[in-house]
Amino acid sequence: xxxxxxxxxxxxxxxxxxxxxxxxxxxxxxxxxxxxxxxxxxxxxxxxxxxxxxxxxxxxxxxxxxxxxxxxxxxxxxxxxxxxxxxxxxxxxxxxxxxxxxxxxxxxxxxxxxxxxxxxxxxxxxxxxxxxxxxxxxxxxxxxxxxxxxxxxxxxxxxxxxxxxxxxxxxxxxxxxxxxxxxxxxxxxxxxxxxxxxxxxxxxxxxxxxxxxxxxx
Amino acid sequence: xxxxxxxxxxxxxxxxxxxxxxxxxxxxxxxxxxxxxxxxxxxxxxxxxxxxxxxxxxxxxxxxxxxxxxxxxxxxxxxxxxxxxxxxxxxxxxxxxxxxxxxxxxxxxxxxxxxxxxxxxxxxxxxxxxxxxxxxxxxxxxxxxxxxxxxxxxxxxxxxxxxxxxxxxxxxxxxxxxxxxxxxxxxxxxxxxxxxxxxxxxxxx
Numbered sequence: 408x409x410x411x412x413x414x415x416x417x418x419x420x421x422x423x424x425x426x427x428x429x430x431x432x433x434x435x436x437x438x439x440x441x442x443x444x445x446x447x448x449x450x451x452x453x454x455x456x457x458x459x460x461x462x463x464x465x466x467x468x469x470x471x472x473x474x475x476x477x478x479x480x481x482x483x484x485x486x487x488x489x490x491x492x493x494x495x496x497x498x499x500x501x502x503x504x505x506x507x508x509x510x511x512x513x514x515x516x517x518x519x520x521x522x523x524x525x526x527x528x529x530x531x532x533x534x535x536x537x538x539x540x541x542x543x544x545x546x547x548x549x550x551x552x553x554x555x556x557x558x559x560x561x562x563x564x565x566x567x568x569x570x571x572x573x574x575x576x577x578x579x580x581x582x583x584x585x586x587x588x589x590x591x592x593x594x595x596x597x598x599x600x601x602x603x604x605x606x607x608x609x610x611x612x613x614x615x616x617x618x619x620x621x622x623x624x
Numbered sequence: 625x626x627x628x629x630x631x632x633x634x635x636x637x638x639x640x641x642x643x644x645x646x647x648x649x650x651x652x653x654x655x656x657x658x659x660x661x662x663x664x665x666x667x668x669x670x671x672x673x674x675x676x677x678x679x680x681x682x683x684x685x686x687x688x689x690x691x692x693x694x695x696x697x698x699x700x701x702x703x704x705x706x707x708x709x710x711x712x713x714x715x716x717x718x719x720x721x722x723x724x725x726x727x728x729x730x731x732x733x734x735x736x737x738x739x740x741x742x743x744x745x746x747x748x749x750x751x752x753x754x755x756x757x758x759x760x761x762x763x764x765x766x767x768x769x770x771x772x773x774x775x776x777x778x779x780x781x782x783x784x785x786x787x788x789x790x791x792x793x794x795x796x797x798x799x800x801x802x803x804x805x806x807x808x809x810x811x812x813x814x815x816x817x818x819x820x821x822x823x824x825x826x827x828x829x
Contacts, residue, residue, distance in 0.1 A: 436807070439653050440650060442650060446646040446649070486747075487715075487718055490714050490718060490748075491711065494710050495711065497710055498708075498710055498711065501707075516761060520709075520713075520753065520757045521647070521753060521757065523710055523714055523753060524714075524748050524749065524753045524754075525750070526650040526748065526750075598822065599643065599646065599818055600814075600815040600816070600817075600818030600819045601815065602646070603646075603812070603814050603815035603818060604811070604812055604815035604816075607804070607808050607810075607811035607815065610804070610807055610811065611801075611803050611804050611808050614804075614808065615803040618803075621805060
């Protein structure tokens with residue numbers, strides 16, 4: 408095995424690994440993975456960004472670790488090995504959040520732990536890291552986590568803006584003076600079902616711009 | 625007894641896993657094309673949640689939480705292993721799923737063949753781990769409460785997945801705009817179902 412990668416670090420192929428998950432192969436809107444933990448944390452921007460960063464960290468490092476171990480993991484027990492690797496990384500993230508960002512960690516509550524069963528991570532480990540070198544696996548992990556993260560952040564942006572009239576706790580609507588002319592926050596946006604409808608609308612917009620993603624009947 | 629029924633009904637309707645917390649969404653969306661498969665997955669989830677939540681309750685209260693090890697002797701009274709809970713819970717779930725699979729295969733082959741591949745799949749279903757994590761967070765008083773919470777969450781998931789599967793079977797006959805077809809409309813319908821389920825909010829038994 409040739410350990411030193413001959414091709415440049417950011418060759419077209421590698422950059423593609425990083426960018427396709429952002430749109431054409433987006434984990435949430437196209438592959439339908441990892442929706443479980445995605446939607447409940449999108450009431451406000453801050454926890455959504457923190458969760459997105461946590462997922463990027465976990466996924467990048469899990470892909471690297473599994474890719475390093477890929478020749479030594481026996482086929483039959485690979486699922487449990489993957490779960491142990493992910494769970495240990497998530498414990499690290501959880502402890503870091505509790506130590507440095509305690510308030511956000513309270514808001515995220517069980518959803519930090521649920522990164523473990525986030526299907527994108529398992530899915531990418533199975534589909535990519537088990538069969539590829541370390542550097543491409545890392546890029547693939549980061550790319551997919553970023554594709555997941557930006558949907559999360561977009562949903563959270565709209566829900567916070569329309570639901571509470573703020574962006575990252577900055578009172579945008581109040582500064583614009585909209586309340587004085589009779590604008591009211593749409594309290595409905597804060598409720599859980601609106602997250603689903605917001606994602607539905609994002610999918611609608613994305614697929615009408617990118618028509619090859621449209622499902623046949 | 626009244627408390628148990630209350631917890632059960634709350635977790636079926638008000639704190640529904642799918643509509644209130646979006647747990648188990650991956651399998652909810654992937655396996656809801658027809659009612660019969662949705663039925664199989666739903667039963668498997670009820671089964672596994674009903675078992676893993678009480679088991680994890682015992683582990684949490686006799687091994688992991690602060691001071692839980694005091695039954696081993698006074699020296700262990702200050703041990704706090706709660707940081708290990710993620711890895712313990714997922715290990716229990718993975719092995720429980722395996723065990724349940726073997727038991728069902730041995731004693732109820734008919735059920736086993738109808739559940740098919742769903743049993744191993746639900747080891748990574750977020751609703752299962754979510755059940756254990758919520759159980760930990762809400763600090764139920766005894767194992768019966770934890771068990772009725774687990775069963776109730778399973779039944780809630782079952783109702784949700786069978787409902788959406790029935791709607792998706794019907795939606796095939798309607799003229800949905802191209803970009804919304806499939807995934808998009810499923811999300812929006814789930815949102816509407818969630819709004820309907822919210823009308824249970826505030827019910828006190």
